[in-house]
Amino acid sequence: MNTLIAISALGVFCLIAEIFNLRKALVPVTILGLLGILGSTLHFYTIAELSSDYNNMIFADKYADAFSSLFILLTIFLVAMSHDVYKEHQTKISDYVAIKVFLLAGAVAMVSFSNLSMYFLGIETLSIALYILAGSSRLDIKSNEAGMKYFLMGSFASGFILFGICLIYGTFGTFDLKEITEFSGALDKAIWFSIGVSLITIGMLFKIAAVPFHFWAPDVYEGAPSLVTATMSTLAKVVAFASLYKLLAAMNLFPTVQFQNIIVVVSILSMTVGNIMALRQQNVKRMLAFSGISHAGFMLMTVLSIANSANNLLYYTFAYALAGIAAFAVVISVTKDKGNEDTSNFNGLGKTNPLMAAVLTMSLLSMAGIPVFAGFFAKFNLFTQTIQAGYLVVVIAGVINSIISVGYYFKLILAMYTKEPAAEKQATPFVYYAVGVVAILLNVAIGLYPTVISNLLK
Amino acid sequence: MNVSLILIILLIGAIATFLSGDKLASKVALLFSLVTLGCASVLVNHFLGGIDISLNNPWILQPNVSFALKADGLSLAMVLLTASLTPIIIFSGFGNNFESRSVGTKNFYALVLFMAFAMTGTFLAADGLLYYIFWELALIPIYFIALVWGNGDAEERKKAVVKFFIYTLGGSLFMLVAFAYLYTKAGSFLLSDLTKLNLSATEQTWIFFAFFLAYAIKIPIIPFHTWQAKVYQKAPTIGTMLLSGIMLKMGLYSVIRWQLPIAPLAAKMYMPTLIGLSIAGVIYGSIVALRQKDLKKLLAYSSLAHVGLIAAGCYTLTEAGLSGAVSQMIAHGFVIVGLFFAAEVIFRRFGTYKIDEMGGVRSQASKFTSMFMILVLASVALPGTFNFVGEFTVLYSLSQVNIWFAVLGGTTIILGAYYMLKMFQNVMLGETNTKVFAEVTTSEAVIFVILIAFLLFYGLYPKPIVDLVNPSIKEILTQINRFN
Numbered sequence: 001m002n003t004l005i006a007i008s009a010l011g012v013f014c015l016i017a018e019i020f021n022l023r024k025a026l027v028p029v030t031i032l033g034l035l036g037i038l039g040s041t042l043h044f045y046t047i048a049e050l051s052s053d054y055n056n057m058i059f060a061d062k063y064a065d066a067f068s069s070l071f072i073l074l075t076i077f078l079v080a081m082s083h084d085v086y087k088e089h090q091t092k093i094s095d096y097v098a099i100k101v102f103l104l105a106g107a108v109a110m111v112s113f114s115n116l117s118m119y120f121l122g123i124e125t126l127s128i129a130l131y132i133l134a135g136s137s138r139l140d141i142k143s144n145e146a147g148m149k150y151f152l153m154g155s156f157a158s159g160f161i162l163f164g165i166c167l168i169y170g171t172f173g174t175f176d177l178k179e180i181t182e183f184s185g186a187l188d189k190a191i192w193f194s195i196g197v198s199l200i201t202i203g204m205l206f207k208i209a210a211v212p213f214h215f216w217a218p219d220v221y222e223g224a225p226s227l228v229t230a231t232m233s234t235l236a237k238v239v240a241f242a243s244l245y246k247l248l249a250a251m252n253l254f255p256t257v258q259f260q261n262i263i264v265v266v267s268i269l270s271m272t273v274g275n276i277m278a279l280r281q282q283n284v285k286r287m288l289a290f291s292g293i294s295h296a297g298f299m300l301m302t303v304l305s306i307a308n309s310a311n312n313l314l315y316y317t318f319a320y321a322l323a324g325i326a327a328f329a330v331v332i333s334v335t336k337d338k339g340n341e342d343t344s345n346f347n348g349l350g351k352t353n354p355l356m357a358a359v360l361t362m363s364l365l366s367m368a369g370i371p372v373f374a375g376f377f378a379k380f381n382l383f384t385q386t387i388q389a390g391y392l393v394v395v396i397a398g399v400i401n402s403i404i405s406v407g408y409y410f411k412l413i414l415a416m417y418t419k420e421p422a423a424e425k426q427a428t429p430f431v432y433y434a435v436g437v438v439a440i441l442l443n444v445a446i447g448l449y450p451t452v453i454s455n456l457l458k
Numbered sequence: 459m460n461v462s463l464i465l466i467i468l469l470i471g472a473i474a475t476f477l478s479g480d481k482l483a484s485k486v487a488l489l490f491s492l493v494t495l496g497c498a499s500v501l502v503n504h505f506l507g508g509i510d511i512s513l514n515n516p517w518i519l520q521p522n523v524s525f526a527l528k529a530d531g532l533s534l535a536m537v538l539l540t541a542s543l544t545p546i547i548i549f550s551g552f553g554n555n556f557e558s559r560s561v562g563t564k565n566f567y568a569l570v571l572f573m574a575f576a577m578t579g580t581f582l583a584a585d586g587l588l589y590y591i592f593w594e595l596a597l598i599p600i601y602f603i604a605l606v607w608g609n610g611d612a613e614e615r616k617k618a619v620v621k622f623f624i625y626t627l628g629g630s631l632f633m634l635v636a637f638a639y640l641y642t643k644a645g646s647f648l649l650s651d652l653t654k655l656n657l658s659a660t661e662q663t664w665i666f667f668a669f670f671l672a673y674a675i676k677i678p679i680i681p682f683h684t685w686q687a688k689v690y691q692k693a694p695t696i697g698t699m700l701l702s703g704i705m706l707k708m709g710l711y712s713v714i715r716w717q718l719p720i721a722p723l724a725a726k727m728y729m730p731t732l733i734g735l736s737i738a739g740v741i742y743g744s745i746v747a748l749r750q751k752d753l754k755k756l757l758a759y760s761s762l763a764h765v766g767l768i769a770a771g772c773y774t775l776t777e778a779g780l781s782g783a784v785s786q787m788i789a790h791g792f793v794i795v796g797l798f799f800a801a802e803v804i805f806r807r808f809g810t811y812k813i814d815e816m817g818g819v820r821s822q823a824s825k826f827t828s829m830f831m832i833l834v835l836a837s838v839a840l841p842g843t844f845n846f847v848g849e850f851t852v853l854y855s856l857s858q859v860n861i862w863f864a865v866l867g868g869t870t871i872i873l874g875a876y877y878m879l880k881m882f883q884n885v886m887l888g889e890t891n892t893k894v895f896a897e898v899t900t901s902e903a904v905i906f907v908i909l910i911a912f913l914l915f916y917g918l919y920p921k922p923i924v925d926l927v928n929p930s931i932k933e934i935l936t937q938i939n940r941f942n
Binding site: 311350365370371372376377380381383384387388395396399402403406407410414417418449450451454455458 | 518519520521587590591594595597598602605606612616620623624627628631632634635638639641642
């Protein structure tokens with residue numbers, strides 16, 4: 001609860017900073033504030049204080065604290081990069097940073113809710129912030145298109161979720177998650193309950209861009225400014241997944257075979273379609289969008305053993321998001337003055353900027369699931385858990401997809417190390433190095449000591 | 459003092475080489491590889507003196523993974539092979555310039571040492587997941603070595619190397635699934651726990667073939683060999699030496715260490731098929747080698763034939779087969795490194811790998827000719843060389859299974875003699891080539907002399923190696939026969 005209040009207060013501070021002309025100090029202060037909040041969240045995690053506030057609207061358990069920490073960490077990286085990205089638009093910087101902090105508030109609400117109305121508030125806070133950010137490059141027609149498209153599709157999905165929540169309320173007469181968990185354990189439930197859960201799931205599958213609800217993702221990712229794409233593909237995706245997981249776990253759904261079959265199909269489809277489409281992309285942001293779709297398929301595997309895979313999900317999201325942030329730090333720094341994000345921009349990066357090339361290589365290797373990087377243990381834990389749950393087919397599909405994914409991840413690596421550079425070496429601001437290197441080092445660290453993360457939810 | 463020391467030295471060596479700068483890199487790398495060799499020899503002495511140099515530390519609690527390194531005769535033999543070939547391979551690069559490409563020399567030598575690190579780890583690991591991590595890790599350096607410093611047309615090289623990477627990674631991932639399944643049964647990845655499992659025949663078959671996919675691609679056994687010739691041809695010679703001298707031994711070693719003891723029932727059930735496939739590789743490799751016009755490709759196919767025979771030896775599940783296979787793995791490692799180095803020596807002078815454009819070397823460089831001759835003869839298993847010991851033991855074990863396997867496997871010697879001598883004739887003899895062929899330099903000669911001395915010494919006195927390896931082979935055989 002304190003986390004949520006502190007984040008909202010920080011967001012308000014960002015807006016006020018504008019009035020007092022504190023733009024220069026804005027980014028460092030915000031980062032310091034977020035670091036403080038991260039520290040206090042971890043503190044609440046360690047003392048294991050289970051606080052339930054505001055008539056049980058918010059319930060901060062270990063799951064909520066652990067995921068909130070991840071979200072805060074990601075926001076720190078994203079805010080750190082804002083300073084350079086928005087240096088042309090100094091007058092807007094406090095707005096953009098404030099929106100990012102409010103987005104974080106929505107994200108935290110989405111994992112610490114204990115009441116479906118709070119959950120919906122969280123979704124809307126997060127989504128509206130993202131709609132604005134997607135269209136934030138006002139003079140760029142592509143960014144406008146991305147914002148509009150995302151808004152139309154996203155509000156449609158929100159409608160689905162809201163309708164689902166209403167049906168669940170109609171069944172049990174309550175929004176409270178604990179009571180819903182209790183009631184949904186009963187054997188004979190009204191049909192409204194199943195329909196409601198399906199509608200919520202559909203809405204959330206849209207938010208995480210799983211096949212067949214993925215069509216918006218590539219266009220929006222490509223059109224939105226790169227930093228916003230980074231936000232959507234790391235933070236927003238992870239948040240949506242964490243809250244879907246929490247919701248489904250609370251709904252006692254795991255005994256139904258039909259539901260699991262649907263998850264199996266969606267998971268395999270997401271992995272396969274995402275990967276095969278990614279093979280054909282020339283634009284790095286589109287490629288990462290499709291790769292994100294396939295990662296959503298991987299993450300869906302955790303739903304198949306929903307009773308005890310929370311720590312696997314946490315680990316996977318950590319690995320995926322850290323690699324994503326590192327990759328985007330390089331992508332943003334390389335393409336910021338280019339006007340497009342084609343793979344050809346990365347030609348010869350191994351020569352002109354070996355450090356950035358190494359960071360991007362490592363993050364791609366992590367996404368492909370090569371050992372010592374966290375992506376390996378993430379996939380491995382997932383596979384072990386899913387085999388234990390008895391879904392060998394999904395695991396084999398996952399393995400085949402891991403092989404396919406190497407094809408497009410390596411396209412970038414090949415471009416960096418074998419092609420001749422087109423442009424002269426250009427100076428890269430320090431902040432991109434810092435974000436890229438720190439993110440990838442964290443990734444390697446949790447790859448070497450996976451227990452650090454996977455023990456958080458014991 | 460335990461075997462992790464070797465890994466630590468190699469890893470520090472890789473980092474130190476990277477930091478030492480382009481000028482010093484090769485020397486620093488050589489120094490560290492020599493220190494590794496010294497350390498490995500000391501450790502083997504400790505081991506023979508009865509001191510326990512294995513290691514088992516808990517690493518990750520969930521899933522239950524240990525940092526376990528097992529030092530027995532078999533793994534130490536392979537570690538020694540790696541430790542002695544690495545300095546030779548590094549030293550063989552001294553005549554070359556790795557700077558001209560986009561990435562500097564220091565990266566090249568650091569990658570070589572890093573690869574030695576990963577391969578040594580693969581040979582030592584006694585925990586399935588740790589083993590898998592090292593196994594995959596070895597793939598990354600060789601990928602960059604072949605890609606960045608390779609020769610020939612860039613586009614073609616890229617295709618060959620990416621195919622190699624995706625192939626091997628694909629195979630390995632199925633092995634990972636097998637390990638995940640085994641973990642759900644045993645609750646740990648420790649080799650000692652996995653070899654105690656009582657799996658049903660069906661389970662064993664699935665696991666066996668998941669492993670087989672990984673190993674058959676790495677070794678390679680036909681029909682999984684299609685990546686090999688192109689990559690050997692396109693990689694820089696040092697990369698080819700690492701691949702053929704050590705890396706493909708990882709596959710063969712893993713068959714003996716992991717695949718057979720974990721799923722022996724399946725190995726017995728499919729024994730004729732497995733031996734048949736391996737021997738098909740022998741004959742196919744020999745026949746294709748006959749028609750090659752490129753020296754490196756010819757050596758690649760000859761390598762395919764030889765490892766086919768080694769794999770056949772492994773799958774006989776007899777003591778002679780396994781111990782012959784190990785001897786032959788070591789012998790082949792030395793001889794193939796020597797042959798590829800000879801190809802490199804020729805390339806430095808003629809600037810080509812095309813056999814047609816060579817010839818007339820003998821009259822100009824008699825020392826080189828004799829050294830090359832000895833290596834060629836060792837490769838076709840002339841009695842008196844170490845290769846003879848290994849090849850003969852394997853053929854003997856094949857005859858125990860079925861005499862026809864031995865007859866067909868024996869063609870490797872006949873066909874091998876034919877294509878190797880024909881190659882020798884075209885490359886070294888014949889009319890005087892218009893290009894001048896200078897005699898070998900001292901540093902080149904040193905490499906040949908070390909390799910030849912090793913092959914001849916152990917050819918006449920193989921006892922130390924056999925004595926080192928045989929106790930572990932016996933232990934593995936008891937694991938294999940636990941279902942009887």
